[in-house]
Amino acid sequence: MKRKSTLILALLLPLQIIFIKIISNYPQFVETWYSKTLYPEISRIMRISLGILPFSLGDFLYAFLVISIIRWLVIRIRQRFKNPKKWILEAFATLSIIYACFNIFWGYNYYRLPLHQSLGIDNEYSTEELIRLTESLISRSNAIHSELAESDSVKIDMPYDKNELFDITLKGYTNIKKQYPELTYEGESLKRSLYSIPLSYMGFNGYLNPLTNEAQVNTIIVPYKIPTTASHEIGHQLGFAKENEANFIACLATMNHPDPYFRYSGFTFALSYCLNELYRRDKEQTDEIIKTIHPGILANYREVQEFWLKHQNPLEPMFQMFYNHYLIANNQAEGMKSYSYVVALLVNYFEDPETQFQL
Known part of the structure; x- marks a missing residue:
């Protein structure tokens, strides 16, 4: 038998x-x-x-x-x-x-359907639209930075401990569900990963366990990145399996957050995607635009970069390659490169007049 x-x-x-x-x-x-x-x-x-x-x-x-x-x-x-x-x-x-x-x-x-279809937004955009959005995100990021920092050259440090960051993360979803009911989050299961140290050396901020639906966050990363990371993993819990879609949802939840520190994390997170895509299209234009960003924001970017450089190891490319193949095997044909889809979603989200007043 x-x-x-x-x-x-x-x-x-x-x-x-x-x-x-x-x-x-x-x-x-x-x-x-x-x-x-x-x-x-x-x-x-x-x-x-x-x-x-x-x-x-x-x-x-x-x-x-x-x-x-x-x-x-x-x-x-x-x-x-x-x-x-x-x-x-x-x-x-x-x-x-x-x-x-x-x-x-x-x-x-x-x-499932691509996120732009399920949320009813477009996924095409021009370089001119990308530039307008990048400039708008810089303006918003600079404004929030000025609100939180004593000068434009000071980086932002989160005033919350890691448990508080998890609790506050949920408020972003309470806000965004008014516009997108499908992003309603009930039943908190957001936890610190027991493997935060190895995750750092593997190059990962967090992950969702698909067998238990628990969202794990690498809590030794720079605290400034925890709001978007935790929001990203909640996006996975809500059924948005693709990495680029969960990143866009993390932008929505943090940019619409009532807490200014979370909005700062969200807007600068969205800005980093736009800058990377614009750099790929027009390096000279990107170099000029970066000059308009507060030095304190760039200091936050460097802080994150330095963290990952500190945790680089010879095996990290192998882990990244394995994960890239995992993405391809699970209906993400471009693997980790598909993250650029976030920019298309952001451009069209901001182009929609109905969303402008909320951000």
């Missing part, structure tokens, strides 16, 4: 992969029946049930999986990989269960 069940589970793995290939061609179906119907209930239940834990169950689950894999390899080596039919079948059966849980609990969101 056990062998029959193992065989069935193993055979379900290729069937699941075929099913994914099929539904990836029907984003409206995924959007309607999974992302807006089934997933919100799954996500809410998981967040409410696990959010009460003061630690990340998902981090312990990852540790258990790693230990189990190492144990499995040791046993196979000791047995010299004897009886391959049995252990290969068991391995495929286990992968089948994990793959099913990944997709049912969260992964099908990779195949």
